[in-house]
Amino acid sequence: MLITHDTRCALDTVVDLVNTAPEDDTTPDGLPDVPALQVFVREHQVSEVGVLTEADLAAVRRIRSRFAAVFAAPDPRVAAGLINELIAAAGTTPRLTDHDGYDWHVHYFAPGASVADHLAADCGMALAFFVVAGEQERLRRCEAPDCRYAFVDLSRNRSRRYCDSRTCGNRLHVAAYRARRKEAAG
């Protein structure tokens, strides 16, 4: 499937957003306050965002949990239902733009949209294309038992199992290797 630069950026943004969520009550939130949201928006070059407020932070956290559900969806129908709700609530409005020297591409967020609606529309559409392409299973969660990070598997044969093979993949390899050695020695 063809993944344009813009879709790629939206995918990176939604994965990073989902992964700011605390795993449980004991872990800190990656978006603890409005300044943290400001940094997130700047680092992900979310365009046309005005002054951010506590209400924005609360709204972004709400859509974050909706996006987390998309990555945990067991099949395309469940994912489609969740994505439809996200993009409908965001007042999604497709329009062509060539801002900041980029080639023509489509923005999906409505003009003047809040940051939460902006993310819901553009990231929601980026995920929608995976369902359209029959590639919903590429939207995954890391299989390392203590990780569960969301990621998008862009490998050719959809074989990626870990959010980051250098950390999670490697860590498990080492653990499995040690277990085998122990067994062999025992």
Ligand SMILES: [Zn+2]
């Ligand atoms: Zn753009």
Ligand SMILES: [Zn+2]
């Ligand atoms: Zn992981």
